[in-house]
Amino acid sequence: MQPLSTSGIIFGTNSKNYLKIIRQIRSTFPRNQTAGIIIIGDEILKAQVKDTNSQFICNLLYKCGVRVKKISVISDNVDEVANEIREFSGKYTHVITSGGIGPTHDDVTYEGLGKAFGSPLHYHPKLVDIVKNKFGVESASSPGFKLAYIPKEASLHFGKNEETGRPLTYPCVTLKNVFVFPGSPNFLKGSFGSLCEKLFRTSKHFFSTQLYLNAREEVFANALTSVSKEFPDVTFGSYPDFSHSYYKARVTIESDNELEAQKARDKFCSLIPNNILVDYDQSPLENVVQKFERFVEKQKERRIYEDCLNKIESIYQAADKVAIYFDSNAESIVLTHLAFIASKRIQRNSSKIELLYCPQGKISSAEEKFLKQIVETYAVSLVFLKESPQEAIQNLPLTRPDLNIILFGAKSEEEKKEVFKESEELPRDIKMESPLMGWTSTNVWTFLTSLSLSYCSASDKR
Incomplete structure (x- = not known):
C-alpha cells in the first residue's frame, strides 16, 4: 500500500483538491477493506476509565463498509506504541489509534508513530499556529507545544463541526495508513465522526x-x-x-x-x-404509532385497545397536568407505552411523561435495573414517593399543585381497592383515571409481548 502522503500536505475543508486527493487515496485501497484499532492509555488498562471509543469507531466503520479485524488496548509506552502501529499497519488497510496525544508526559503516541516508520518529529508550522492562537499557549517551552510535535512526514486532516460547519480546531494526524485520534470521547466523536465517511467510506455494504x-x-x-x-x-x-x-x-x-x-x-x-x-422487535419505540396500528389490526378485540389509546390521547392534551402511577407491574408498563404513543400522535415531544413511583419496601436490584431501563428508554421523569400510595396522593396538592390527573393501571374496581381503600377520598382537583378498566390479563400480556415491551420479571404475575 502506498502512503497517504509524504509531503506534509494539509487537508482542510476548504481545500479545492481535497475530494480529488481522497479519491486517489481510496483507489490504492483493496476492495475488502479492513481496520485495526489501537486504544492507548494506562487508564484503560487500570479500569480507571471505560473505553467507549472503540465501540463508536467500530459502528461507523461498519457503516462505511470497513470490517474491523482487531482491537488492541496498550499502555503509554513508546516502544509498545511503535511496535503495535508497525504490526497493525502491515496487516490492515487502516489503522486507527485513540489516545496519547495530549501535553502530559504519558502522551507518547506521536513519538511512537514516528518511531514505527522512522520519521523524526518536528514542530509542524500549522499546529504551532493552532497551539499559539487557538489554545493560547505563548511560551515555546510550555507542555502545550507537544501537540504540535509530530512526525515530519505526517499529514493533517481537519474535520468540521456538524452544527456550525466550521473546521475543527485540531486535526487528525496521519502517517501512511495510520490515523491518530484523541482519547477523550467528546473530541474523538467530533473528529472521527466528521472524518469517517470522507476517509474510509467504501462502495461495500454489510x-x-x-x-x-x-x-x-x-x-x-x-x-x-x-x-x-x-x-x-x-x-x-x-x-x-x-x-x-x-x-x-x-x-x-x-x-x-x-x-x-x-x-x-x-x-x-x-x-x-x-x-x-x-418474533422479537429490538427497537419497539421506533415507529410506535404504525406498530400499534398493525397490532390492533390483528386483534379480535381491537376496539378495547383503540378506545384506551384515544382516551389517553385526550388526557395528554394537557400533558403537564398528568402523571402515571407506576409500580413496575405489567399494567403500569402498558400505560407508559400508550402514553408514549399518544404523545407521538399529538406530536407533544417537548413534555416528558411523568411517572409516580412508590416503592413497596426495599427495591430489589432487578427492579432498580428495570426502573433505570424505563427512564432511559422512554426518557420519562421518575418521581419517587416516599409515603404509602394513599399518603403520597393525599399530599400531592402540596407538592404538585398543577397535577390534575393520575393514570392508574387497575383493570377492575377490585384491583383499585387493593391499593386505595374505598373509604378514602382523593384530594380536591385530582382525578384517578383507569384507562385499562375492562381489560383482562390476557389483553395486557398480549399487548406487552406482541410489541416486545420490556417488563420486570420480579413483578410478573401471569
Missing part, C-alpha cells in the same frame, strides 16, 4: 439480520455448524442471554452479499424447530 431463539445453544448448535460450512462467505454469531424476558439466545447472520445472507438465514431456519423462533 447486510445483517438477527434471529431470536427461545432455546439454549445446544438445541441449534448443529444447525449453525452446518450452515456455516455451506455458506463460507457468510458470518454467523451466537450470543446466549438467559437474563432476557423473551429469548435465550440471539443469532446474527451477516454478509456483504444480501442474497447469500438471506439464503443462509432461510436454510438455518429450516434446520431448527420452528417453535423456538421468537
Whole structure:
C-alpha cells in the first residue's frame, strides 16, 4: 500500500483538491477493506476509565463498509506504541489509534508513530499556529507545544463541526495508513465522526439480520455448524442471554452479499424447530404509532385497545397536568407505552411523561435495573414517593399543585381497592383515571409481548 502522503500536505475543508486527493487515496485501497484499532492509555488498562471509543469507531466503520479485524488496548509506552502501529499497519488497510496525544508526559503516541516508520518529529508550522492562537499557549517551552510535535512526514486532516460547519480546531494526524485520534470521547466523536465517511467510506455494504431463539445453544448448535460450512462467505454469531424476558439466545447472520445472507438465514431456519423462533422487535419505540396500528389490526378485540389509546390521547392534551402511577407491574408498563404513543400522535415531544413511583419496601436490584431501563428508554421523569400510595396522593396538592390527573393501571374496581381503600377520598382537583378498566390479563400480556415491551420479571404475575 502506498502512503497517504509524504509531503506534509494539509487537508482542510476548504481545500479545492481535497475530494480529488481522497479519491486517489481510496483507489490504492483493496476492495475488502479492513481496520485495526489501537486504544492507548494506562487508564484503560487500570479500569480507571471505560473505553467507549472503540465501540463508536467500530459502528461507523461498519457503516462505511470497513470490517474491523482487531482491537488492541496498550499502555503509554513508546516502544509498545511503535511496535503495535508497525504490526497493525502491515496487516490492515487502516489503522486507527485513540489516545496519547495530549501535553502530559504519558502522551507518547506521536513519538511512537514516528518511531514505527522512522520519521523524526518536528514542530509542524500549522499546529504551532493552532497551539499559539487557538489554545493560547505563548511560551515555546510550555507542555502545550507537544501537540504540535509530530512526525515530519505526517499529514493533517481537519474535520468540521456538524452544527456550525466550521473546521475543527485540531486535526487528525496521519502517517501512511495510520490515523491518530484523541482519547477523550467528546473530541474523538467530533473528529472521527466528521472524518469517517470522507476517509474510509467504501462502495461495500454489510447486510445483517438477527434471529431470536427461545432455546439454549445446544438445541441449534448443529444447525449453525452446518450452515456455516455451506455458506463460507457468510458470518454467523451466537450470543446466549438467559437474563432476557423473551429469548435465550440471539443469532446474527451477516454478509456483504444480501442474497447469500438471506439464503443462509432461510436454510438455518429450516434446520431448527420452528417453535423456538421468537418474533422479537429490538427497537419497539421506533415507529410506535404504525406498530400499534398493525397490532390492533390483528386483534379480535381491537376496539378495547383503540378506545384506551384515544382516551389517553385526550388526557395528554394537557400533558403537564398528568402523571402515571407506576409500580413496575405489567399494567403500569402498558400505560407508559400508550402514553408514549399518544404523545407521538399529538406530536407533544417537548413534555416528558411523568411517572409516580412508590416503592413497596426495599427495591430489589432487578427492579432498580428495570426502573433505570424505563427512564432511559422512554426518557420519562421518575418521581419517587416516599409515603404509602394513599399518603403520597393525599399530599400531592402540596407538592404538585398543577397535577390534575393520575393514570392508574387497575383493570377492575377490585384491583383499585387493593391499593386505595374505598373509604378514602382523593384530594380536591385530582382525578384517578383507569384507562385499562375492562381489560383482562390476557389483553395486557398480549399487548406487552406482541410489541416486545420490556417488563420486570420480579413483578410478573401471569
